[in-house]
Amino acid sequence: MSDIVLKTDKIRLAFGGVVAVNDFTMEIAKGEIRGIIGPNGAGKTTIFNVLSRIYTQDSGTVEFLGEDISAKDQISVARMGMSRTFQNTRLFSGLSVLDNVKVALDFSAKYGLFEAMLLLPRRKKAEKETAAKALECLKILHLDQYAQQRPSNLPYGIQRRVEIARALANNPKVLLLDEPAAGLNPEEVFELIDFIKEIKKHFEGIAILVIEHRMDLIMNLCDYIYVQNFGMTIASGTPESVQNDPVVLSAYLGEEEQQ
Amino acid sequence: MSSYQISLIQLACISAISVAGVFVMTSLAGMFSLGQAAYMSICAYVTFCTAKFLDIPVLVSAILGIACSAAVAYIISLPTLKLRNDYFALLSVGFSNMVASIVILLEKWTNAAIGFSRIPKVEGLVWIMLGVTALIIFMVRNLKYSRFGRMCIALKNDPIAARSFGIDVYRLKVKIYVLSSVITAVAGIMYGLRTRVIMPDAFGWSASAEMQIFLFFGGTNSLSGSVISAVVLKLLPEFLRGITVFGQSLQNARTILYCILIIIVLNFRTQGILGEHEISFKGIKRLFGSRKGASGKGNK
Ligand SMILES: Nc1ncnc2c1ncn2[C@@H]1O[C@H](COP(=O)(O)OP(=O)(O)O)[C@@H](O)[C@H]1O
Ligand SMILES: [Mg+2]
Numbered sequence: 001m002s003d004i005v006l007k008t009d010k011i012r013l014a015f016g017g018v019v020a021v022n023d024f025t026m027e028i029a030k031g032e033i034r035g036i037i038g039p040n041g042a043g044k045t046t047i048f049n050v051l052s053r054i055y056t057q058d059s060g061t062v063e064f065l066g067e068d069i070s071a072k073d074q075i076s077v078a079r080m081g082m083s084r085t086f087q088n089t090r091l092f093s094g095l096s097v098l099d100n101v102k103v104a105l106d107f108s109a110k111y112g113l114f115e116a117m118l119l120l121p122r123r124k125k126a127e128k129e130t131a132a133k134a135l136e137c138l139k140i141l142h143l144d145q146y147a148q149q150r151p152s153n154l155p156y157g158i159q160r161r162v163e164i165a166r167a168l169a170n171n172p173k174v175l176l177l178d179e180p181a182a183g184l185n186p187e188e189v190f191e192l193i194d195f196i197k198e199i200k201k202h203f204e205g206i207a208i209l210v211i212e213h214r215m216d217l218i219m220n221l222c223d224y225i226y227v228q229n230f231g232m233t234i235a236s237g238t239p240e241s242v243q244n245d246p247v248v249l250s251a252y253l254g255e256e257e258q259q
Numbered sequence: 260m261s262s263y264q265i266s267l268i269q270l271a272c273i274s275a276i277s278v279a280g281v282f283v284m285t286s287l288a289g290m291f292s293l294g295q296a297a298y299m300s301i302c303a304y305v306t307f308c309t310a311k312f313l314d315i316p317v318l319v320s321a322i323l324g325i326a327c328s329a330a331v332a333y334i335i336s337l338p339t340l341k342l343r344n345d346y347f348a349l350l351s352v353g354f355s356n357m358v359a360s361i362v363i364l365l366e367k368w369t370n371a372a373i374g375f376s377r378i379p380k381v382e383g384l385v386w387i388m389l390g391v392t393a394l395i396i397f398m399v400r401n402l403k404y405s406r407f408g409r410m411c412i413a414l415k416n417d418p419i420a421a422r423s424f425g426i427d428v429y430r431l432k433v434k435i436y437v438l439s440s441v442i443t444a445v446a447g448i449m450y451g452l453r454t455r456v457i458m459p460d461a462f463g464w465s466a467s468a469e470m471q472i473f474l475f476f477g478g479t480n481s482l483s484g485s486v487i488s489a490v491v492l493k494l495l496p497e498f499l500r501g502i503t504v505f506g507q508s509l510q511n512a513r514t515i516l517y518c519i520l521i522i523i524v525l526n527f528r529t530q531g532i533l534g535e536h537e538i539s540f541k542g543i544k545r546l547f548g549s550r551k552g553a554s555g556k557g558n559k
Pocket of ligand 2: 044
């Protein structure tokens with residue numbers, strides 16, 4: 001029995017002539033944090049979109065919890081326990097922070113349309129449970145003070161965290177974070193690193209896959225890193241080994257220094 | 260109360276019910292339709308024609324009418340809700356025209372454009388209407404603050420993100436569309452009972468557009484706002500009946516009036532008068548109870 005929760009084998013996806021993901025192979029086990037780095041356009045977000053079934057790969061397989069999910073859709077893998085955030089935060093602007101978290105629990109709540117409309121007992125019970133769970137999730141992540149606010153009224157750093165909290169509400173097996181530090185100032189980035197470490201502590205056994213553009217975040221956080229460039233994996237390994245890999249230095253760090 | 264006043268209350272109830280129906284699909288789930296009055300038509304014709312020709316009580320045939328409307332809504336929604344929202348809106352106009360043509364085709368039973376007038380008289384109708392209206396508003400309000408309300412707002416804001424939280428966007432939309440159409444269908448029965456004659460013209464494109472205007476005027480995301488505006492705007496022309504301009508009663512200019520109102524409101528308050536605030540008993544109590552710095556917006 002292995003602890004591997006999510007695994008890909010040579011997934012490939014092309015948009016017209018652009019091969020966005022070229023034979024990408026990875027795996028992540030329970031309790032691990034792994035990273036995918038690479039410059040803009042390297043195909044990182046596309047990998048996430050294939051994992052979460054927004055796109056279907058042209059070839060290769062994706063296995064989640066030991067099951068081939070190539071034929072499944074976005075909804076069913078989400079229900080199996082794969083949660084994600086988006087590169088540009090996608091909080092529901094019409095809902096409060098608390099409702100944003102609640103809505104992540106709502107698909108499984110046990111009451112129907114008519115019970116909802118007639119305020120029947122099952123609705124009351126389920127709503128209570130949902131509210132308690134959502135609030136608990138916000139509390140653990142120190143976000144409960146924002147519960148009644150609309151996301152758009154919050155600083156960007158907090159919005160990022162709320163988005164992560166929403167993704168965690170349902171106790172997922174895998175959490176995919178797409179550039180969680182994008183748009184944050186250096187201080188917020190440090191807070192975010194602590195925040196992710198705290199998640200690992202509170203959500204036991206959760207596997208976290210994080211995409212990053214910046215080196216500092218990922219070096220501090222990840223057990224293992226895949227370096228992508230033009231859809232290909234040019235290196236992979238522990239942060240130390242990747243950091244000193246000459247191929248990586250020329251392809252990625254070089255670009256970083258020029259900026 | 261004079262019978263004129265009673266008839267105005269009935270008019271207000273019908274308007275409130277139909278707008279509550281449209282609120283469910285448009286405000287909660289973001290589906291914009293210009294054909295919802297067609298469900299008033301389907302339900303009214305099925306209810307009153309079967310009552311007449313099968314010789315059954317209206318209470319029974321009303322259930323038949325509602326069931327038919329739900330079935331039609333379900334069949335219509337399966338292919339159209341796969342489309343993008345703007346195509347869906349376009350198709351809804353076609354659907355409403357189609358229903359009107361079918362009513363005319365079935366002249367033998369519906370009496371086509373002359374109107375079907377063999378509708379029984381119901382005693383104490385105004386009380387029934389007030390009761391039904393209150394019940395429907397109560398139910399829609401509960402829906403808004405349930406998991407379905409939240410999931411609808413989520414899918415309206417961002418369907419891709421909604422899917423990634425396990426929300427079956429398509430199935431939820433079908434459900435909501437059917438529910439919304441059934442509520443509007445109930446307004447059709449009420450309409451028939453009030454006027455005691457139904458004609459296809461009454462449920463055309465402009466009747467559907469009127470519902471959307473009321474909704475947007477009152478507050479795109481506010482149930483109380485849209486219901487109040489449905490009542491006020493529906494009754495407004497009645498109060499303008501006595502006023503004449505160029506020898507014409509101002510009542511006949513109500514379409515122009517609505518257009519002007521909607522242009523003004525959407526320019527200065529894109530979210531409608533109440534926006535997304537709700538008027539609630541709690542809010543009103545807060546307003547009158549503790550005045551110390553309490554905000555009387557009554558949102559939620
Ligand atoms: N839906 C799409 N249609 C066409 N091309 C796309 C699409 N999504 C991504 N791409 C292309 O795939 C490549 C990888 O994009 P992306 O995965 O967003 O990169 P990253 O997240 O690493 O910055 C880019 O060249 C991008 O233009
Ligand atoms: Mg990206």
